[in-house]
Amino acid sequence: MRGGVLLRRPHKRKLYHLFRGVQEAVRESKNLGARPFLLLPNGSERPRHRRQFLVQRDMVEPVPVPTEPDAPAQNARIDALKPGGALYAFSFPNFRLFFFGQLVSVAGTWMQNVAQQWLVYELTHSAVWLGIVAGSTALPYVLFAFWGGSVADRFPRRSILLCTQSVAMVSALTLATLATNRVVQIQAWHIAVFAGLAGIINAFNMPAQQAFVTQMVDDPKALGNAIGLNSLRFNFARFLGPMFAGITLVNLGAAWCFLLNGLSFIAVIISLSLMRVTQEKPEVKSGITESPWEGARFLLGVPSLLRVIILIGGGGLLILAVSTLYPVLASVYKGGAGGFSTLVTVNGIGATIGGIGIVTLGSRIHRRYLVYGGASLFCVALLCLSFSPTFIPALVCLFFAGIAMVVFTTSTNTKVQTEAPDELRGRVMAVYLLVANTSMPLGGLLLGFLAQRFQALPTIRLSAGIMLAVTVGVWLWSGTDRTRRSLQKTPA
Numbered sequence: 001m002r003g004g005v006l007l008r009r010p011h012k013r014k015l016y017h018l019f020r021g022v023q024e025a026v027r028e029s030k031n032l033g034a035r036p037f038l039l040l041p042n043g044s045e046r047p048r049h050r051r052q053f054l055v056q057r058d059m060v061e062p063v064p065v066p067t068e069p070d071a072p073a074q075n076a077r078i079d080a081l082k083p084g085g086a087l088y089a090f091s092f093p094n095f096r097l098f099f100f101g102q103l104v105s106v107a108g109t110w111m112q113n114v115a116q117q118w119l120v121y122e123l124t125h126s127a128v129w130l131g132i133v134a135g136s137t138a139l140p141y142v143l144f145a146f147w148g149g150s151v152a153d154r155f156p157r158r159s160i161l162l163c164t165q166s167v168a169m170v171s172a173l174t175l176a177t178l179a180t181n182r183v184v185q186i187q188a189w190h191i192a193v194f195a196g197l198a199g200i201i202n203a204f205n206m207p208a209q210q211a212f213v214t215q216m217v218d219d220p221k222a223l224g225n226a227i228g229l230n231s232l233r234f235n236f237a238r239f240l241g242p243m244f245a246g247i248t249l250v251n252l253g254a255a256w257c258f259l260l261n262g263l264s265f266i267a268v269i270i271s272l273s274l275m276r277v278t279q280e281k282p283e284v285k286s287g288i289t290e291s292p293w294e295g296a297r298f299l300l301g302v303p304s305l306l307r308v309i310i311l312i313g314g315g316g317l318l319i320l321a322v323s324t325l326y327p328v329l330a331s332v333y334k335g336g337a338g339g340f341s342t343l344v345t346v347n348g349i350g351a352t353i354g355g356i357g358i359v360t361l362g363s364r365i366h367r368r369y370l371v372y373g374g375a376s377l378f379c380v381a382l383l384c385l386s387f388s389p390t391f392i393p394a395l396v397c398l399f400f401a402g403i404a405m406v407v408f409t410t411s412t413n414t415k416v417q418t419e420a421p422d423e424l425r426g427r428v429m430a431v432y433l434l435v436a437n438t439s440m441p442l443g444g445l446l447l448g449f450l451a452q453r454f455q456a457l458p459t460i461r462l463s464a465g466i467m468l469a470v471t472v473g474v475w476l477w478s479g480t481d482r483t484r485r486s487l488q489k490t491p492a
Contacts, residue, residue, distance in 0.1 A: 088219075094275045104267035105267055109237075109241065110237055112261040116258075119186075120191055121328075124188050130324055131444050135444060137437070138437075140196050143203075145433065145437075146434070152207040152430070153426035157211055157426075158277055164208070172258055175194045176262060206437065207430040207433060211429055231413070232359050235348060235355045236348075239345060240348075243348075250341075305415070305416055312439075315378070315439075316435070319467045321441075321442075322464075324443075325447060328456045332456055348402060354410075371411045376404075377403070413432070416429065450462070450463075
C-alpha cells in the first residue's frame with residue numbers, strides 16, 4: 001500500500017520509484033530542503049503530513065552569512081557616526097566642509113601668529129613690544145564685539161563669514177608684501193596696526209562662527225560633539241601651524257608665513273560656498289529685543305554661566321596670555337627660532353591630545369569637573385614651568401599645559417553655547433568671546449611689562465599662582481550655590 005494506493009503490478013511499482021527519484025533530484029537541484037509538499041507524477045503538489053513537515057523543517061540548518069574581515073572596523077566607524085558617537089557631528093555634510101576648510105585656514109593663522117611674534121621680537125628685542133602687539137587687538141575688539149554679536153543674530157551667518165574671511169585674506173597678503181621690505185622697511189608698529197585690523201575682523205567673525213555651528217548640525221544633541229570637534233580642529237591646527245611656521249621661518253623667512261596664511265583662506269571660502277544651509281537668518285522670538293547688550297543681561301542672570309565668564313576672563317588674563325612670552329622663554333633657554341617653534345609645537349601637541357580626550361570622553365565626565373579640573377591643572381603645569389631649569393622639563397610642562405588648556409576652554413565654551421537660547425546665541429557668544437579674546441591680549445600686555453621688569457619665569461609663577469587661587473574661590477562659590485539650591489528644594 002503506497003499513499004492509499006495498492007501497487008500490485010510490477011510496472012506500476014517501477015513507475016512509482018521513477019517519479020520518486022525525479023522528485024528527490026528536483027529537490028536537491030533547487031536546494032529546497034524540506035518542502036511542505038510532495039511533487040506528484042501529474043505535476044501537481046500535495047501537502048505532506050503536518051507532523052512530518054514540522055520535523056523536517058526543524059532539521060534544516062541555517063546557511064551562515066559570510067562576513068568580511070574588516071567588519072568590526074566598519075561597525076566601529078558606523079557606531080562613531082551614530083548619535084552619542086565620538087564623530088557624530090561628521091554625519092552632517094555642512095559640518096564636514098566647515099571642519100576641513102577651517103583646519104587649513106586656522107593652521108595658516110597660527111603660522112602668521114608665530115611669525116608675527118618672532119618678527120616683532122627680532123626687530124625690537126623687547127618683551128614690552130610683544131605685549132603691545134598682543135594688546136593692540138584688544139581695543140578694536142572691545143569696541144566692536146557687541147555689535148558683532150548683534151550682526152550675527154540679525155543677518156545670515158554664512159554671508160558674514162564669507163565677508164570676514166575675504167577681508168582677512170587681503171590683510172594677510174598685504175602684510176606679506178610689507179614683510180619683504182621691498183615697499184618699505186617694516187617696523188613693529190606696522191605689525192601692531194595689522195593686529196588691530198585683525199581684532200576688528202574677529203569682532204564680527206567669531207560670534208558668527210560660533211553661532212553658525214548650530215546651523216551646520218541638524219540635531220541639537222550633536223552640538224556638544226561639534227564643539228568638541230571644533231576644539232580638536234583648532235588645536236590640531238595649533239600643532240600644524242607652528243610646526244610649518246618653524247620650518248618656513250628658518251628657511252624662507254616671516255614673509256612666506258604671511259603669504260601662506262593668506263592663501264589658506266581660500267580653503268574656508270570654498271567650503272562656505274559649498275554649504276547648503278536651510279535657515280540662513282536666525283528667527284527672533286517675540287519679547288527678545290535685538291539690543292547688543294541683551295547677551296550680557298542674560299549671562300548676568302545665570303550664576304553658573306557668570307562663574308564661567310569669570311574663569312575664562314581670569315584665565316585669559318593670567319594663564320592663557322603666557323603664550324605671549326614664548327619668544328622670551330626661547331631666549332632664556334637659548335633655543336632661538338627653532339626652540340621657539342618647538343615650544344609652541346609641543347604645547348600644540350598636548351592641546352591636540354586634550355581635544356581628542358574631550359571628544360571621546362567628555363560626555364562621560366560632568367562638565368563641572370572638566371571646567372575646574374582643567375583650570376587647576378593648567379595653573380599647576382605653569383607653576384612647574386616657572387621652576388624648570390632647562391629646556392626639556394619646560395617642554396614637558398608645556399605639553400601638560402596644552403592638555404589642560406583645551407579641557408578648560410572647550411568645557412567653558414560648550415557650557416555657554418548649550419545653555420544659551422538660539423535667538424540670543426550670537427550675542428551671548430559675543431560676550432564670551434569678548435571676555436576671552438580681550439583678556440588674553442591685555443594679559444599679554446601686562447605679562448610683557450612684568451617680564452621686562454622681573455624676568456619671564458617669576459612672572460609666570462606669579463600669574464599662575466593668582467589664577468589657581470581664583471579657581472579655588474570660584475569653585476567654593478559654586479559649591480555654596482549648589483548647597484543653597486538643594487536646601488531650597490528640600491521641604492521644611
